[in-house]
Amino acid sequence: MVMTRVLPRSRTSRLRVPRMSALTWSGLVLLLLFLLLAVVGPLVAGTSTARTGDTLAAPGAAHLFGTDHLQRDLFARTAEGARVSLLVAVAGVGFGLVVAVPAGLVAGYFGGRWPDDLIMRILEALQALPLFVFALFVIGVTGTGDSQIGPVTLTSTTKVVLLLGVGFIPYFARVTRSATLVEVQEDYVDALRVVGVPRWRIIAGEILVNVLPPVLVQAFLWIGVAIFAESALSFLGLGIQPPQPSLGNILGDATGYMLLGAWWYSIIPGLVILVATIGFNLVGDGLGDALDADNRR
Amino acid sequence: MLRYVGRRVAGLALVLLIVLTLVFFMLRAAPGGPVDAYLGMNPTPEKRAEVEHRFGLDQPIWVQYAKFLGNLASGDLGNSLFSDRPVSAIIGERLPVTLELSLAAFLFWVVVGLAAGALAARRRDSFVDGLVRVGSVVALSIPSFWLALVLVVVFGLYIKGVLPSSGWVPFTEDPWENLRGVVLPAFALGLGSGAVIARTLRASMIETTRADYVSFARAMGMPERRVLRRITLRNAIIPTATVIGLMLGVFVSGTVLVENVFNIPGIGQTIVGAFRQHDYPLAIACTLITATVFLVANLVVDLLYFVLNPRIRAGFLNGTAR
Secondary structure, three states: OOHHHHOOOOOOOOOOOOOOOHHHHHHHHHHHHHHHHHHHHHHHHOOOOOEOOOOOOOOOOOOOOOEOOOOEEHHHHHHHHHHHHHHHHHHHHHHHHHHHHHHHHHHHHOOOOHHHHHHHHHHHHHHHOOHHHHHHHHHHHHOOOOEEEOOEEEOHHHHHHHHHHHHHHHHHHHHHHHHHHHHHOOHHHHHHHHOOOOHHHHHHHHHHHHHHHHHHHHHHHHHHHHHHHHHHHHHOOOOOOOOOOOHHHHHHHHHHHHHHOOHHHHHHHHHHHHHHHHHHHHHHHHHHHHHHHHHHO | OHHHHHHHHHHHHHHHHHHHHHHHHHHHHOOOOHHHHHHOOOOOHHHHHHHHHHOOOOOOHHHHHHHHHHHHHOOOOOEOOOOOOEHHHHHHHHHHHHHHHHHHHHHHHHHHHHHHHHHHHHOOOOHHHHHHHHHHHHHHHOOHHHHHHHHHHHHHHHOOOOOOOOOOOOOOOOHHHHHHHHHHHHHHHHHHHHHHHHHHHHHHHHHHHOOHHHHHHHHOOOOHHHHHHHHHHHHHHHHHHHHHHHHHHHHHHHHHHHHHHHOOOOHHHHHHHHHHOOOHHHHHHHHHHHHHHHHHHHHHHHHHHHHHOHHHHHHHHOOOOO
């Protein structure tokens, strides 16, 4: 197409492989460890609900992470829980993006005019709600079981995904909007307008590609937050419901046994959350730095 | 300035009203209402009608809503469906506990966070700096409730008797025990925020050191200590103040988790219990209290901007700032 020649920036290779700091490297290692546990772990560990015959056994050769009060192998449960927590977090962030990116694009494109004002006011109202209390409230009210909304059945897991996503929308939309505000000033947008490209094609086709990198970096950082938020809700018994393990509800179960000497029950799943959040934080920071350096060039 | 404050307070009131309305209608639309929870198994229809009448649940929903707002405006939060005590009395007991815990965490971690951040920025790339950088990333990634669990295991199982790891002694009963009891929960509650403060202060101090006015002050022969205190720190504190303000918002969710682990009878423990028991009035009051604290904290942070930053203040008075 002729149109693409007007573009000042190439679409490909915006993110070169950057020189990474030691912190980013260690983040990458932690992240890979977590992914290994979440993706490969469930395949090698067997079922997470099987009884092993050992009650509250300490970690050892037979049970890498020990067993819980129902004789279940904690390695299998932690691996399965890590997988569930990761999926829920990614789905939540994904849902947030799907809503927030179009909203941010529209707001940024019409910067200062009424669509922008309207979207920003809604986002402000959403942001004024404390996310966690909001989630607590919604789940507290609709119950931890399945909810029927018209023809749609929402499982407790779906509810957590949606709530996480809703909570993230204001943050993602703001990043998208501010990137769009800058992008709209570029000459190529005027050029496209002049030659008569429809507005929606400019937004969806050209601006979108250029604002995505900073948005995706933010989204990546928020996966760590989502893992934390999911585990916090499940810890209180308001998130993922048993027998489906999640990192949070394993810890919730562990509270009853922590003073019986079963330290591994509450320590190890928490360490997994820690590894995941540090990993996402460090790699996300590294990606952000790389992007900044790239833009300065 | 006054007009701005007025507009923000009006906005806050509007958001609160939206929150209240949402809360009210969602609670009413929910399955497993308070009457079911109150009556227990297999209630007779007569008994049900009587209880519904007692709580005014047999009136049209709009009447209930108007009454609800009216009562709220007059400060009457109703009675708890479970203990049948006035909700305001329960909140009056629980809120000070949460506030004491939050205040302790706030004071301790603001001081530690600022000290760590300033130290790291001053000795950039030293061992201390490395320690603060790595330590703060780890610290801000630790889930507060997990840290709380670890502390309970360590202090309840391995080093017993040093610090209490569960329960709460009111200050009026035994001040010393009360203060001992607040140490561990406050530590767990504020660690992440302390780390963010340290990181923010470090980054913005390093950023300000690069500014022209700092080079100018140095070139004019101002002693390094004075440059640091009078110029670098003063300018770097502005972004840090935002983070410190946001801490209060983080505490809103943090106290829910930490109080539940340490078995502390504050608002956080109450809110979870109230939702589990479908105790409408108590749940509404707790949500309202936490939402208000959150909104007020955000407002205070925004206003602090004006107090701390002369440039924004001047720009605002000239009508250039939005």
